[in-house]
Amino acid sequence: MKMISLLLLILSSCLCAATFVVNVTQSSYEAEENHSITLEWTFTTRTQGSYRELFIYCEANTDHGVLVLYQVHEGVEIPESQDDQFSGRVQSDKDVLREGRIRLHVSRLRTEDSGLYLCDVKTEDGFNSGRCRLNVTGKTEEFSKTFWSIALIIILSSRNVGVALNYKNRKLDLSLRQFQLQLKASHNTGSKGKSWRSGLNVVMAPPTVK
Incomplete structure (x- = not known):
């Protein structure tokens, strides 16, 4: 009989563990430096559950190490456990626990x-x-992206202008060559006198470039 009771207890514990889940509302967050953001997790709860059985431990895995973001022990927040990097910058919404x-509202990012932000929950x-990732970009980073975008536009525009000018120069050079050939042909008919002068008036028209 005791063995059966023990097996039932183990089975019920396994079923509870299987049905208890912690989710994130977003798997990834993007924000800018000095802005604010709200990180949110949800977990399975019961209305008749005891608040004293609630344990929460949230940490941030950053390039500077593993930092404590937020902690609740037996339903009571422990602000002194928070890492100095987040001191005064993290506010929790207690009403939704x-x-x-x-x-968690994180300000002055x-x-x-x-x-990577991880929250362990035990009830x-x-x-x-549950875990999510936060990426905070700096102003210099944003300026760099904008600068290179503008630089690329200028380079491409200059290249197009250069191609257009080169095309016009070629057309002008071709027109000058035609003008020289026509002038030479008219000069060869100089012995005819008046016909040479009338021909010259025709070919002396300046070349046009479109």
Whole structure:
């Protein structure tokens, strides 16, 4: 009988663990330096569950190491456990915890905040975790992208102008050559006098380039 009870307890624990899930509303976030962002996770909850059985541990895996972002122990927030990098910049929405939602508002973002954000959640129903990625871009980075985009447009425009000028120069050179040939042909008929002068008046018209 005791063996059956033990097996039922283990089975119920496994079922609870299997049905308890932690999800993220977004798998990836993009933000600019000095702006704010809201990171959100959801977890399975029951209305009759005890708030004292709630344990939350959120961390940020960045280039500067693993940093504590937010922690709840037996339903009570522990702000002193927060890493100095996030001190005074993270605010939690306590009203939505009972609804099974973790909502963290991170202000005055820094480029070093970029990384993988992980939240472990444990309740009387089980344990699970969810993760998302945050990428914070700096102003210099945005300026660099804009600068190179403008530079590329200028280079391409200059190249097109150069091609157009080269085409016009070739047409002008061809017109001058035709003018010289016509002038030479008229000069060869100089012995005819008046016909030479009338021919010259015709060919002396300046070449036009379109």
